[in-house]
Amino acid sequence: QVTLKESDPGILQPSQTLSLTCTFSGFSLSTYGVGVGWIRQPSGKGLEWLANIWWDDDKYYNPSLKNRLTISKDTSNNQAFLKITNVDTADTATYYCARIDGYFDYWGQGVMVTVSS
């Protein structure tokens, strides 16, 4: 059974760094072809893909945020991470991690992140 869960970073202030952890079970990030992605969704709006990390440590970022994003993984502990630097109120959203096996087939429950002064 595949499950994923995002950590809750709490409320952030503008200019801080958002650190998210995705803890998963039921698959391994060392398996060929498998990856984990991060997607976010502002309240009442659509989905925005942020970044992917693959089994071979290949990484891809959304160019619109690339300079602010860092994705990484800890294969041994079944975790993936996303950092977003210099956050702003526009980064307020629900953040999801999802398994990639050609498509996002399993999603975490999402975590609401609020950036507020």
Next chain:
Amino acid sequence: DIVLTQSPATLSVTPGESVSLSCRASQGISTSIHWYQQKSNESPRLLIKYASQSISGIPSRFSGSGSGTDFTLSINRVESEDFSVYYCQQTYSLPFTFGSGTKLEIK
């Protein structure tokens, strides 16, 4: 970036009707399109992969078709649990992009 345009933005239907939701890509993407359903306050759920391939556990009333630039998600005889938002997504090229969604609502 590949832009996915979904139409209509909102579709009002009566339970029991059959519907078709459209997703048009700004360039050819073969069949690298996937459909997701998102109910209120829930995570998206994969419905269809690679334009027309079914997903285990998804009701057979959901089907997909298309290739190149034009894709369709069809729901045969809509049920009350189907009223939600539907997104298409392409994995043909990075950055992965989503359509803006179609909201299926009760008439």
